Amino acid sequence: MRPVLLSIDVGTHSLRSAFVSLEGHILAYDEEPLLIWKTASTMEFCSDNIWEALVTSVNRLTAEHPLNQEDIKGVGIDTTYSLVLLDEQMLPVHLPGSHRANTFGWMDSRASQQAAIIASEYPGLFAHAGSRISAKSNSSKLLWLFQSAPETWQAATCILDLYDYVTWKLTGCVTRTPTSTSHIFTRDAAAKLNIDIEERFNGESLEIGAAVGGGLCKSAADQLNLKPGTPVATGIIDAYGGTLATILADNHQKSQQPLDCITRRVSFIGGTSSNYVTFSKDTLTCNGADGPYPSVLEGYSLIYARQTAAGAFIDHIITSHPAYSSIYDIAVSLGIGVHEYLNQILYELAGNNRSEYAEDVSKLTAHLHMLPYFDSPEVDQPQRGMITGLSLDKSHQSLAVLYLASIQALALDARYQLEKLKKSGYDFELLIPTGGLAKNQLLLTEHINILNMPAAISEERESMLLSGAITGSVAAGIYSSIEDAMRAMSRYHDRIEPNQQLFDFYETKYDTFMKMQKCQQSWE
Template identity: 40%
Template sequence: MDDILLSIDVGSGSLRCALVTTEGKILAQQKHAIRCWNPAGKMGFSSDDIWSNLVDTIKNLISLSNYEPDSIRGIGLDATASLLFLTADMKPIALPDNSECDVYGWMDHRALPQSEQFSAVMHRTGNHQRMIPETHIARALWLKQSHPELWKQCYCIIDLSDYLVWKLTDELIWTNGSLSRRFDEQLLEAVDFTDVKERFHGIHLPIGAAVGEGLCKTAAISLKLPVGVPVASAIIDGYGGTLSTILSRSKNEPVNPPETALKRLSMIVGTSTIYIATSREPQNIYGTWGPSPSVLPDLYHNAVGQSAAGILLDYILANHPAHELACNKARQKGLSITAYLNVQLEKMAGEQPVACLAENIHMLPYYAGNRTPRMDMTLVGMISGLKLDNSEGNLALHYLCTIQALALGARHNIETLICAGYEFDLLTPAGGLAKNPLFLAEHCNATGLPAAIPEQPDAMLLSGAMTAGLAAKLFSDWTHAIQSVSRYEQIINPDPELADYYERKYCVFLEMHEDQMKYRKIMATALNTTKNSVF
């Protein structure tokens, strides 16, 4: 019988659990929606909701499969870059404006003033990087400054992924991937925030290490699994997806050495996007996150990405007058709304490439600010080319325009990396949007790079399988784990005939940002003129 690994992937709208072999074959999986509160500029989850759904999903997975609980050799998990503040009795502190939430979601931007406070100090000390409000240390400073009464209650600051490991093992741990631990001592002193350090607890472990004595009795009873099953230290979902694909190979190719990652760009595309590059030496690059050490020996990573991707597509579709009509037609055909619109666009295009349908409609996709490379969360979205058109065809064009804008945003990020010396010859995608052929095709066309389609459509679930296998000592090291599970099915290439089209689209994309800055300057000047005339 195959060695079976239990993989847990906690996303923004759902969590998934799967039984996976050490060769990366998903034997069975279950998915469950989780509650997400996402008002403007904020995002929150409920830890009770996540945990109870995780328990139910794992129990359903085991009961509906042909595998016994005793056959599970290890448990691994990844989760979004979200954050909790815990009291001394390890109870999550509720968000001050929503008693149902106690997890600060990765897309929560309420700490914008604090991130700007850190950025100002960085600038004065010669570090011209910028901090964005998705940074955990900015969120911690926000809690202290905005809600000192809650800050006094806070005993422990912890990543969501590490919190779930604690629930499984009753052990407090952190890893090099724990984002709450990423801070600069001098920055803390400069903003009088050194007391944050006393709120970090637990032992340090490598990513994928076995935690304590494995699955604790309380969790084992809830999950109906044996006590002591090895549980791995967790990983952030984007990085987990990267490791699931970065050394992928076709069935007939030999295993790739770690150096293969140097010319590949990981492309993790879901609710948000993150693109992770690999280098031999650590590189400090403005407009990127990093450098951070890789789990692969003697390598380093820099990351770029966009805060709103899948969530932006959902927003654009849901707010179009033809959305309900298109959804009803999609359901009748047994298709998702995006699959249905892909078909409609093919019909609309006829003999011309689908991409050219959006020749006169353009978008700047900064609806949630710009994570990188501009690192300016005050930027907003823009659309040029709107018409009084409530038709389903117009909905399809807005959908295509959004995909192209996200692809052009990827190109902007990739060019930032290339200017710093990176060279890429392959995109390695994973995540929900990687299942959308139009999304992938337009990324290839916009960036000029081919993409390797994962053999396993749900490649993100390989992340937890790799850490589980490492904890259970079924893999000797990370290189072995990645080479064992990661394969691609095919390569898709950019259409060379669209190179000029996308060159022009990219010029418009960059110009739209310049226009936004120009409009701000005009309005600021007008405002000052008005104020001066009053006095």
């Protein structure tokens, strides 16, 4: 096998490892499930389980696709926005009430009271890291831990972002990057909140894509059956990494697009949660968005519009319907996923074949409307989930139409959030989709039509796995900068235009969406 990069992607439900060519092609990948403990307000992981999954996945990958150790030129990591608690021996410190979990998951919202306190009593305290404060932010979680679990707080002498934890396990070096919680939870913020936290944030500060220490340490190399000293890059948040892997894509090899094209694009990272990420040369704030943050691309800042429950919201709609069990059994018997089977039902209802998608599919929800805020409400967004147009129908068809309405609700919310960004000075004209949800052709088509924005479809279907390859290539010295690596590895092969025949339908649909929001706000 020719020279490759090893990319590690730690998601919500699974960890993936992949061999990626220096040109950005996924040559092989493997997936290993992760343990997760979740309630309505908590999400917890076990860092030991994540490391064990990484070892298992990489070993299986190398066993099934053997190559010389020297062929792996660098390692890169992206993970979810999660927070690991360790003691002074760097052993797990379990979260209250758990015997295994020591990691706050990104969707954990138990710190809602702390987020409200920060928002009301310390407005602007974390303004440099975003105009909103969320119960899911690591800053809120740390205040919750300090106030609600003092014994756990005292024991947790080292607190690491998950991607910094993985690089520590690989290299033996504790590092932090500009996006790490240690740089967001500043000394000034800690003093105002009366939290003694600085000693818990020890570690060397490095840029994204920098080489960590002496590379892969011997103990990790032995477990992974890889070469000691293999360059390892600093980690990155998955949404950020997925954006870098796609936002500069061109439809030609060795893109010559000017860098400022990223200010006219928006990255759609679709998964259990979704993020819409765009860039600006100016530091433009937007109420309800997360950012702006300085980016790894010099002279540009980036901002996130988030949907903390996207795939999770769709799955909730599907699994809570009386027809779900039957739908699931049929999908399994056909060897396809539940979403794919529901798509087939919708095409049949509209009288279309899969290859002949038309506006009749979208209009199946003319009577059915949703607000997708089924997740716990934020300080600055108190809305709850809402559905209007329900009936007593329990058929497979009724579930399929509800599923379609949930897809449309996410796209309508995306339009709402992106319009707020435009009012704040951001400007974009091309959608760049990636992530698991973006593989659903129906969902992607609805987004394109509802946003009335064309989309560039990545050449590499598993483009999220390019994230680690980009950072790993820079750490290994293959490319001199993140920008150079992005240009070399990121391409798109197709461009899909919105269906203008649906414009009036979705203008009415969006008007209904906004009226539902205002109606619910009036009840508050």
